[in-house]
Amino acid sequence: QLQLQESGPGLAKPSETLSLTCTVSGGSIGTSDYYWSWIRQPPGKDLEWIGSMYYSGNTYHNPSLKSRVTISLDTSKNQFSLRLTSVTAADTAVYYCARGGNHVGFDPWGQGTLVTVSS
Amino acid sequence: DIQMTQSPSSVSASVGDRVTITCRPSQDISSWLAWYQQKPGKAPKLLIYTANTLQSGVPPRFSGSGSGTDFTLTISSLQPEDSAVYYCQKVDRFPITFGQGTRLEIK
Numbered sequence: 470q471l472q473l474q475e476s477g478p479g480l481a482k483p484s485e486t487l488s489l490t491c492t493v494s495g496g497s498i499g500t501s502d503y504y505w506s507w508i509r510q511p512p513g514k515d516l517e518w519i520g521s522m523y524y525s526g527n528t529y530h531n532p533s534l535k536s537r538v539t540i541s542l543d544t545s546k547n548q549f550s551l552r553l554t555s556v557t558a559a560d561t562a563v564y565y566c567a568r569g570g571n572h573v574g575f576d577p578w579g580q581g582t583l584v585t586v587s588s
Numbered sequence: 589d590i591q592m593t594q595s596p597s598s599v600s601a602s603v604g605d606r607v608t609i610t611c612r613p614s615q616d617i618s619s620w621l622a623w624y625q626q627k628p629g630k631a632p633k634l635l636i637y638t639a640n641t642l643q644s645g646v647p648p649r650f651s652g653s654g655s656g657t658d659f660t661l662t663i664s665s666l667q668p669e670d671s672a673v674y675y676c677q678k679v680d681r682f683p684i685t686f687g688q689g690t691r692l693e694i695k
Binding site: 517 | 622679688689
C-alpha cells in the first residue's frame with residue numbers, strides 16, 4: 470500500500486525559501502504511470518494545487534506560483550521535494566504531497582504538514 | 589485557466605436524506621472530473637474520478653454524474669460520518685484547479 474509522508478521545517482521567515490520533502494513508501498516514484506504533486510491549503514481556506522512532476526522530468530506549476538516553485542524527484546531516496554522561494558505570510562498553509570494519475574485525480578495523499586511564515 | 593464553481597457553498601441535511609452537490613467548470617472538461625471528501629484535520633480523500641467512477645472502498649451511497657460543464661455528486665442516504673467538506677477538481681489537463689468546496693453538515 471503506497472504511503473506518503475511530508476517532512477520539513479514548520480516555520481519559515483518572510484523572504485526566505487520553504488523546503489519540504491515527501492517520502493514515498495510501498496512503491497517507487499520511478500514510474501511513468503503517475504505524477505508527483507504538491508497541494509496546499511491555507512488555514513480555513515480551500516485547496517490550491519502547487520505543481521506536479523513526472524518521472525520523465527516534465528513539470529507543471531500553478532501559474533500564480535510558477536516563478537517561485539521548484540519540484541524535484543530523488544529516485545535513489547524515493548522522495549520528491551518542493552522549494553518555494555520568497556515566502557510571505559500568504560504562503561502559510563498545510564502542505565500536502567500526493568500521487569496523481571492521468572485523469573484520475575490525487576490518491577493517496579500525505580497527512581499534511583503545517584508551515585507558518587512568520588518572523 | 590478553467591474555473592470550478594461549486595454550489596451550494598454549504599448544506600445542512602438529516603441522516604437518511606439525499607444530498608446533491610453541483611460543480612460547474614467554466615469550460616468543457618468532458619468527463620475529466622474528480623470529487624474529494626475532506627474531514628477536519630485530515631487530507632482529502634478521493635471519492636470519484638472520471639465523473640462517475642467510484643474509488644475503491646468508497647460506499648456506494650456516493651455517486652457522480654455529468655459531463656462537459658455540469659457535474660453532480662450525490663449522496664443517496666446521508667450518514668453521520670458524511671459530515672465533511674467536498675471538493676471537485678478538474679483532471680483533464682494542467683493546470684489543475686479545485687472548486688471552492690461545499691460544507692455538508694448533519695442536522
